[in-house]
Each structure stands twice: as C-alpha cells, then as structure tokens.
Amino acid sequence: MITLDATDVVLTSLKYRYDGSHHDGVFEPGKDNQHTIASMTHDVIVIGGGSAGYAAARTARDAGASVGIVDHGPLGGLCILRGCMPTKTILRSSDIMSLMKRAEEFGLHPVSAKSNLSAIIDRKARLIKEFTDYRIGALNDKRFTLYEERATFLSPTEIQVGTQTLTAKVFIISTGSSPSRVPIPGIEDAGYITSDEALDMRELPESMLVLGGGPVAVELAQFFCRIGTHVTLIQRSDHLMSKGDEDLARPVEARFREEGMTVYTNAPLDRFTTDGTLKTAHFSHEGKEKTATAKVILQALGRHPNIEGLNLEAAKIVTTNGLITVNDGMQTSQANIFAVGDVNGMHEIVHIAIEQGEIAAWNATHITEPPRKYDDRLKTQVVFTDPQIAGVGVSEKECWDQRIPHLIASHPFDDHGKSMTLGETLGHVKLLCEPRTGVIIGGHIVGPEASELIHELIAIMYYEGTVRDILRMPHYHPTLAEILTYPAEELVEQLP
DSSP states (O other), rough: OOOOOSSSSSOOOTTSSSSSSSOTTTOOTSOOTTTTTTTEEEEEEEEEEEEHHHHHHHHHTTTTOOOEEEESSSSTTHHHEEEHHHHHHHHHHEEEEEHHGGGGGTTTOOOOOOHHHHHHHHHHHHHHHHHOOOOOHHHHHEEEEESSOOOEEEEETEEETTEEEEEEEEEEEEEOHHHHOOTTTHHHHHHHOHHHHHHTTTOSSEEEEEEEHHHHHHHHHHHHHHOOOOOEEEEEESSSSSTOOOOHHHHHHHHHHHHTOEEESSSSEEEEEETTEEEEEEETTTTEEEEEEEEEEOOOOOEEEETSSSSSTTTTEETTEEOOOOTTTTTOOOOTEEOOOOGSOOOOOHHHHHHHHHHHHHHOOOOSSSSOOOGGGGEEEEEEESSSSOOOOHOOOHHHHTOOOOEEEEEGGGGGGHHHHHHHOOOEEEEEEEEEOOOOOEEEEEETTTHHHHHHHHHHHHTTOOOHHHHHOOOOOSGGGGGGGHHHHHHHHHHH
16 A cells, blocks of 8 residues: 555646645536646546446535546446355355255255256346346436446546547546466366356356365355355365454364365465366375366456556556555545555455445545545455354454454354354354453454344444443344353453
8 A cells, every 4th residue: 555645645737635725627516627627528537337436436426526437348347247246146045955955953854955056047147137227227327427438548637438538637446356367287278267157157067176265265165065066175275264364264164074065275286187078186285296176167266456458557557466556545646546446455345345436536526625544444354155254353363463462252153042043053253352441353253144243343343342332232132143242251351
C-alpha cells in the first residue's frame, strides 16, 4: 500500500487536492464542472460494473456527479456471475444431499440420495439470471451512461472506449479478477478447468484432482465430493486455508476425510502427465514422491487482477506484483485515479470491495471534506464449507506475527447443548481480546452456521465492545449463539 498525504495530494495537470480549496479540474457538486477539461465526457468514469464498480458509481451519482460506467460484459460482475451467488446456490444442493445421507442418525429411514448435476446447474442458472437482470437494470439507470466496450487508458485523464475517446476528472478502476495460470510442468498439456467452468458442468466427473486449499478450492472440492465424485485435494501448505489459523482448518480437513475425500497437505506439486483420459499429478508428501490420478483437474490456485489491456502505463499507474497499488483512500499513484476490489489485492471479498468502491467515490466527489479511509479492523471472511469457517478482526497467527498483545480462549461445539441436538459437533469458537480492557480484537468460528454466528461478534466489535459485554447480553437458550459466552467467561476471569 502506498502512503500519500491525503491533505495535499496533487495531480499537476488537474491541480487535484484534498485541502478543500477550489482549483480548476476538481469536481464540486452543484457547480458547472464541464469547463475544466476540454471535451470532458463525465465527472467520474467507473471501469467495471461489478459489485465494487456499481457501489462507486451509485455513490458518485448520489453526490451529483455525471457518471459513466464502462464494462465490456458480460454484465453482472464476478460475485453474481461466477462467484458468491452461483457457488452458494450449488452448495445448498450438496448440503441437503449430505443431510439425506445421515437420515438414520436422526431416527429416519435411510434414503438413497442421488445427485442430478444438470438439474443443480439449471436451478443455479435460474437464480443467477434473476440477480443478473436486476444488476443490468441498475447499470442501465438513466442517471448513468453505460458503455459496453473495453477501456484503454490514453493518459491519466483519457480512455479509449470502442471508437470513442472519453475524458473525466476521476476514474475508478474496478475490473475484478480471473483465475490465475500456474507454471507447473505438464499442466497445460494435461488440461484443466477453473471455477468458471466448474460452475457450468452438467456431467458429473467420476474423479477430480483439486489443486489448492483456499476458499474456492475447498468449497468446490466438498461440493463435488458430496454429489458423487471421487475427489483428491492437493495443497502445498501445511493446512487448508493457510492464511488463517491452523486450528480453524483442521476440523474441515477431518470432515473432508470422513466424507471420503483424499486430502494431501504439505504436498508441493512437481509435474503432470497424461495417459489417455487420465491425468496424473506428481507431488511430494511426507518425504516421498507420490501420484494421484483423475479424469478432471480443477485448478484453484489463486486469481489475478484483470488489468490486461487497460494500458496502465499510459495513465502512469504504479503496480506491485501485478496489483494496482493504492493508499487507504483507494487512490493509485495518480491522484485522480482510484482502484477498488480485486484489482488492488487487499481483500478478495465482496462486502469489502463494495466498501472500497464507496470510499473511492466519496473521496472523489467530496474534496472539501476529510477523506474516508479503509480500516481493516473489522475485516471479515467466511468459507462456506461444512463446517463453515468465519472470522472477524485479527487472527491468532497475526497476533503472534505482529506481536499484538492478546488473551485467547476457545470452546468446542461438542461440549455445547444446541450443537449436540443438531448433530453438528465438529469445530469450536475462539475469541481474542486486549489483555487490559477486554476489548475484542478478533473472533473466529469453525462449526455450524459460523457465517451467521460471526455477525454477533462483528456487531460487538463495531461498537468496540468487550468480552464483558458478551456476558451481559442475554442469549436465548438453547441456541448456537450461546457458545460465545463460554470463551468470553474464561477471558473475563483473566482480566485485571
């Protein structure tokens, strides 16, 4: 992240400042802004109409700016078309199938559960069409100008869009990301699918190698395993979800193995070979060379920002390792150009991308007011495996790495009444607090409904609450949320 003084950020050609004084080239709501740049097309042009881009466009429009949106399509954005919504839709089918297979556990007659992948995709397609149509309608709002073309920078104030040259005082880049290509010998010859293709498959593969241990890899690995594919997951790091705490990953790994998935962690890939329709991964594991073979490879080894073709050099925008470098106000190295969402690489999470879009647009259109800044104190992530993983604030790993003083306590779901009645006893909750005041600095859950339970902790942390506040708040019995009171009680006993 670059550090710019937000009180005096100057772009020479536009005299763009945050100090509140008036200069030509600065957008001011309610004034005639058209004279400041010759042939200016819009006050603000947003490149990319996904979740972050639309949030930026809406915020700028509400401030009175003339807003153009450039998106070459397909319209809808990553979350709607190839990310959050389609994956959660298909995961619902595999979750229900898993419960059906457990019928006898709950005193019910056994059920012969069989999947119909084509029908699952049909349901996904119907829902995604509804979400997409709604977003397209919003992008076509008469208060915006939508350009369904690719954008290429000609300078910090001009872009080429199809046959047109568009100018603006402010640009906000929100072009998202795509699955990365990986330089593993033989993988291109062997052939593979990414999450994009996996979400449209209609024939269930007999076997699949899943490469990676991040959210995309683990969610899709469990989906295919549950509906009948023999899945082998290969992860280079010591545990799944390697950026987070190990104790949050282990219950997920245990569930995967219970369900019949083969999981290799600490297994660096070496190369791939093919024999007819079979694809073989060669890798190291526990000091030995091993192989795993399947019909299909799902390559889920990360994503890269969609910046190809933008000609960022012409705009004089600095990148770092392929990511657009920004400050905490979402400004790039050019003061009139902002970058939000996946292209800046801060967090590949939709609600954060939306927040960044709103911050960028606010800062671009409210130059007489103090700039808004992104604060990751409440950074939140959820992984929709079973058990789910959810966390807010700092992790235990971050506390140790950054030497953040903390107290920590946890409590397992297998010692909690409501989770026992549900038959969902895998996992635990974990709280981290400031050692003197008890202010909660992190909360993490691996277990049933973690994606919903985490919001109690988000709310408490939003108001800078303490572990004592958790104990003072009433918790209905019996509920899953009650489990948060146990580690809170343990931490209160440790406070001065």
